[in-house]
Amino acid sequence: MRRVIMNDPIVFYRREDGGVAAMEDRCPHRNYPLSRGELVGNSIQCGYHGLTFGPDGQCVYAPGQDRAPSAAKLRSYPVVERGGIIWIYPGDPADAASQPVPDLEWMTDPAWTPWIDGSIYLRCNHQLLTENLLDISHLAYVHKTSMGSDPDRIAASETTVTPFDTGVRRRVRIADIPTPSLFAASALVQDRIDQWTESWMIPGLYQNHTRVRPASSLSWEESGEAPLQNRSFHGIVPETESTTHYFHGGARLNVDVETITGEKAHEILEEDVDVLEAIQENQQFVDGRPIVNLRNDGTVMQWRAVLRNLRAPKAA
Amino acid sequence: MRRVIMNDPIVFYRREDGGVAAMEDRCPHRNYPLSRGELVGNSIQCGYHGLTFGPDGQCVYAPGQDRAPSAAKLRSYPVVERGGIIWIYPGDPADAASQPVPDLEWMTDPAWTPWIDGSIYLRCNHQLLTENLLDISHLAYVHKTSMGSDPDRIAASETTVTPFDTGVRRRVRIADIPTPSLFAASALVQDRIDQWTESWMIPGLYQNHTRVRPASSLSWEESGEAPLQNRSFHGIVPETESTTHYFHGGARLNVDVETITGEKAHEILEEDVDVLEAIQENQQFVDGRPIVNLRNDGTVMQWRAVLRNLRAPKAA
Amino acid sequence: MRRVIMNDPIVFYRREDGGVAAMEDRCPHRNYPLSRGELVGNSIQCGYHGLTFGPDGQCVYAPGQDRAPSAAKLRSYPVVERGGIIWIYPGDPADAASQPVPDLEWMTDPAWTPWIDGSIYLRCNHQLLTENLLDISHLAYVHKTSMGSDPDRIAASETTVTPFDTGVRRRVRIADIPTPSLFAASALVQDRIDQWTESWMIPGLYQNHTRVRPASSLSWEESGEAPLQNRSFHGIVPETESTTHYFHGGARLNVDVETITGEKAHEILEEDVDVLEAIQENQQFVDGRPIVNLRNDGTVMQWRAVLRNLRAPKAA
Numbered sequence: 014m015r016r017v018i019m020n021d022p023i024v025f026y027r028r029e030d031g032g033v034a035a036m037e038d039r040c041p042h043r044n045y046p047l048s049r050g051e052l053v054g055n056s057i058q059c060g061y062h063g064l065t066f067g068p069d070g071q072c073v074y075a076p077g078q079d080r081a082p083s084a085a086k087l088r089s090y091p092v093v094e095r096g097g098i099i100w101i102y103p104g105d106p107a108d109a110a111s112q113p114v115p116d117l118e119w120m121t122d123p124a125w126t127p128w129i130d131g132s133i134y135l136r137c138n139h140q141l142l143t144e145n146l147l148d149i150s151h152l153a154y155v156h157k158t159s160m161g162s163d164p165d166r167i168a169a170s171e172t173t174v175t176p177f178d179t180g181v182r183r184r185v186r187i188a189d190i191p192t193p194s195l196f197a198a199s200a201l202v203q204d205r206i207d208q209w210t211e212s213w214m215i216p217g218l219y220q221n222h223t224r225v226r227p228a229s230s231l232s233w234e235e236s237g238e239a240p241l242q243n244r245s246f247h248g249i250v251p252e253t254e255s256t257t258h259y260f261h262g263g264a265r266l267n268v269d270v271e272t273i274t275g276e277k278a279h280e281i282l283e284e285d286v287d288v289l290e291a292i293q294e295n296q297q298f299v300d301g302r303p304i305v306n307l308r309n310d311g312t313v314m315q316w317r318a319v320l321r322n323l324r325a326p327k328a329a
Numbered sequence: 330m331r332r333v334i335m336n337d338p339i340v341f342y343r344r345e346d347g348g349v350a351a352m353e354d355r356c357p358h359r360n361y362p363l364s365r366g367e368l369v370g371n372s373i374q375c376g377y378h379g380l381t382f383g384p385d386g387q388c389v390y391a392p393g394q395d396r397a398p399s400a401a402k403l404r405s406y407p408v409v410e411r412g413g414i415i416w417i418y419p420g421d422p423a424d425a426a427s428q429p430v431p432d433l434e435w436m437t438d439p440a441w442t443p444w445i446d447g448s449i450y451l452r453c454n455h456q457l458l459t460e461n462l463l464d465i466s467h468l469a470y471v472h473k474t475s476m477g478s479d480p481d482r483i484a485a486s487e488t489t490v491t492p493f494d495t496g497v498r499r500r501v502r503i504a505d506i507p508t509p510s511l512f513a514a515s516a517l518v519q520d521r522i523d524q525w526t527e528s529w530m531i532p533g534l535y536q537n538h539t540r541v542r543p544a545s546s547l548s549w550e551e552s553g554e555a556p557l558q559n560r561s562f563h564g565i566v567p568e569t570e571s572t573t574h575y576f577h578g579g580a581r582l583n584v585d586v587e588t589i590t591g592e593k594a595h596e597i598l599e600e601d602v603d604v605l606e607a608i609q610e611n612q613q614f615v616d617g618r619p620i621v622n623l624r625n626d627g628t629v630m631q632w633r634a635v636l637r638n639l640r641a642p643k644a645a
Numbered sequence: 646m647r648r649v650i651m652n653d654p655i656v657f658y659r660r661e662d663g664g665v666a667a668m669e670d671r672c673p674h675r676n677y678p679l680s681r682g683e684l685v686g687n688s689i690q691c692g693y694h695g696l697t698f699g700p701d702g703q704c705v706y707a708p709g710q711d712r713a714p715s716a717a718k719l720r721s722y723p724v725v726e727r728g729g730i731i732w733i734y735p736g737d738p739a740d741a742a743s744q745p746v747p748d749l750e751w752m753t754d755p756a757w758t759p760w761i762d763g764s765i766y767l768r769c770n771h772q773l774l775t776e777n778l779l780d781i782s783h784l785a786y787v788h789k790t791s792m793g794s795d796p797d798r799i800a801a802s803e804t805t806v807t808p809f810d811t812g813v814r815r816r817v818r819i820a821d822i823p824t825p826s827l828f829a830a831s832a833l834v835q836d837r838i839d840q841w842t843e844s845w846m847i848p849g850l851y852q853n854h855t856r857v858r859p860a861s862s863l864s865w866e867e868s869g870e871a872p873l874q875n876r877s878f879h880g881i882v883p884e885t886e887s888t889t890h891y892f893h894g895g896a897r898l899n900v901d902v903e904t905i906t907g908e909k910a911h912e913i914l915e916e917d918v919d920v921l922e923a924i925q926e927n928q929q930f931v932d933g934r935p936i937v938n939l940r941n942d943g944t945v946m947q948w949r950a951v952l953r954n955l956r957a958p959k960a961a
Contacts, residue, residue, distance in 0.1 A: 021930065
């Protein structure tokens with residue numbers, strides 16, 4: 014299959030041993046996408062003139078020639094498949110092995126019930142999505158009828174942000190709010206809840222773990238396991254400057270309500286899509302005008318600092 | 330509601346006293362259009378994070394913060410509502426009060442029967458529309474089956490153009506032409522008519538007053554009231570370099586035929602739309618090639634001179 | 646009718662004597678396309694204000710003016726109509742008469758049965774199409790189910806390329822291949838065939854003549870007339886950098902199968918369209934990356950050399 018990632022067309026296919034190969038999605042002869050060709054054993058054959066490439070991107074066959082041209086060599090990408098997600102490393106392949114790859118082990122924990130949303134094609138820049146995910150206070154407005162509750166209490170929630178080398182971790186405790194409709198049917202909570210959310214954002218992946226319990230004055234550490242819990246992952250794959258692939262799934266624990274499903278999650282995400290695409294469209298007219306950040310934007314500001322640091326030239 | 334005017338997105342809403350507020354259509358926090366939010370009393374609340382703005386563009390509420398951030402201040406526009414049209418002043422607000430605002434008092438004159446066409450979204454530059462409206466001779470071709478008649482007599486009509494500070498006034502007398510089909514069913518005229526049209530064009534608004542009577546040799550001044558009369562306004566609101574909002578309505582007097590209606594007017598305007606959009610599309614290929622003006626383009630030439638003068642730097 | 650050729654809109658119409666006039670497709674007054682106007686005898690009248698132009702591009706009538714403005718003069722193009730194809734000469738008109746114009750006399754040879762495909766609007770640059778036509782080896786892949794056969798034998802076919810001033814001639818002998826499905830139902834060949842194709846490419850026109858016979862060891866010269874023969878022409882008319890009009894037709898000789906028809910040819914061409922448009926789309930991402938040419942690209946390389954030579958400045 015073809016996926017354009019950061020303006021780079023890449024073809025993915027499975028080798029005979031089940032592993033994943035990833036390389037430039039173009040035949041170097043006339044730039045026809047290899048993804049429109051056919052698999053031949055461990056190789057992929059171009060549908061235009063039949064040039065055939067191994068999983069390392071090297072041409073192994075050219076019709077009518079005794080030897081495949083050695084110059085016909087495509088860039089291939091180191092691939093890791095973990096927790097149902099396929100990762101490629103677009104940097105120097107020599108560095109690939111030492112890169113940390115997130116392990117969504119909880120997605121396969123038998124105690125949890127997984128749900129899959131799938132993917133959304135988003136007509137906006139990936140940063141709009143990333144910063145939307147790092148932001149708590151929009152729950153009260155964009156998701157008013159599902160996850161929303163008292164806007165002032167949500168916006169004034171207790172937040173701890175811990176930056177690390179490649180991202181940020183955040184803990185948010187939203188205390189004593191009227192139960193959002195998403196949890197309202199549950200027998201495990203009453204009219205008011207505490208909602209604790211722990212999140213991790215690294216470039217391309219956001220995960221969170223939300224714990225919901227009846228409102229109380231217990232601290233994060235004092236409390237035992239919460240009766241309602243949900244985890245989710247959000248894969249953010251930039252396609253171009255103005256389009257993004259958005260992948261989404263999760264798992265729930267001990268939830269006695271049927272509302273936390275892939276279908277419901279998709280509805281909620283579509284509310285974000287409406288907002289983000291409207292911002293992207295508005296930017297063509299208002300980009301560059303003065304922006305005001307709010308007290309709640311601390312997580313976003315720390316995230317931007319981590320990105321600046323990741324992009325800075327490194328000392329030898 | 331949102332309206333992009335000259336690449337500037339503007340949100341319009343009604344205050345509780347019925348007056349109109351107009352300001353930048355973006356929340357200064359993340360550029361989400363305020364027009365997608367909700368009215369809260371005299372204010373408008375952003376649908377993304379709840380920031381709320383008064384009609385002067387000042388932020389009056391930010392969820393979770395004791396004080397709204399004073400830096401969150403949007404540009405607002407002076408507004409006048411007159412004759413069913415809402416005007417904003419995009420220049421220095423201090424000059425707004427001294428600007429003349431056209432009064433379409435005839436639209437509410439009980440002796441006249443108003444008709445409304447509505448608006449058309451035009452995929453062309455606003456100047457193509459403006460100059461189309463200032464031009465009489467296209468009636469014989471573009472509107473051949475409605476307002477058209479003898480092309481030579483229309484093109485050779487008696488025309489007086491009077492420029493003023495901000496526009497032009499024009500009187501046209503088309504003498505002794507076969508009655509256009511638009512008026513043919515009327516008992517008030519016969520086979521041939523005189524058609525006298527007085528027009529006013531200022532930037533953004535064209536008005537005209539057409540008088541139709543049986544062909545005779547009376548001058549403009551000698552003649553009394555004509556039996557068939559129609560007035561119309563044409564609002565020209567540039568959206569971008571290549572798109573224009575076009576508003577249209579009018580009123581008729583003593584017309585015994587049912588053909589001058591909003592619906593019929595819309596059909597006639599669609600004939601212009603076809604022409605103007607085809608020119609816009611052709612310009613991508615032929616813009617810059619030599620242009621020939623005709624004897625009939627005097628009004629357009631005087632209008633262009635008025636615009637050049639309006640745009641020229643003013644002495645202190 | 647309107648046709649944009651190399652970003653140049655041109656209107657074509659028939660004079661009263663049946664000859665073809667071709668000129669700029671814009672009225673020089675307001676750039677409205679003349680092709681949306683009406684024919685008036687030998688002239689064409691603009692649908693906006695009625696300016697009327699003779700076949701030489703000179704304005705002959707302007708409504709309401711005694712004399713048509715002499716400055717209203719459009720560029721017209723020398724035209725030749727031959728073999729059902731209309732040719733214009735976009736260079737210096739003084740050179741037009743000495744230009745060779747291809748004569749598709751075989752299209753009207755009564756011994757042959759003509760078939761017409763028609764035209765395809767192609768969303769790609771014309772060079773992608775030209776080089777596709779000069780290339781034999783894609784038959785085995787893109788046209789696998791119609792003209793395709795053993796890819797190695799096709800790619801290793803005997804090819805002679807003869808460049809001339811304005812193009813290339815090529816002879817290809819594909820020897821002893823399993824009969825392609827397009828000819829399989831014929832009683833005139835058996836399981837294996839020889840396929841000989843002679844082609845001529847000049848800028849804008851590709852012609853070929855294919856001869857199919859039972860596989861044998863006879864040379865091109867030794868063999869008499871082949872039992873199955875087909876000729877076709879391919880008109881390549883660049884519209885813009887990224888769009889091309891593609892015209893197609895042909896004639897068959899002694900073919901006892903009903904498979905060589907305009908309809909079938911159209912199906913086969915649509916296979917090329919899929920490939921060429923996918924390449925065009927991929928180019929936005931991969932243009933400029935290293936390209937590898939194959940042994941089979943000799944014809945394309947000689948064609949590119951002819952083009953470079955045609956474009957080079959000429960000595961006086």
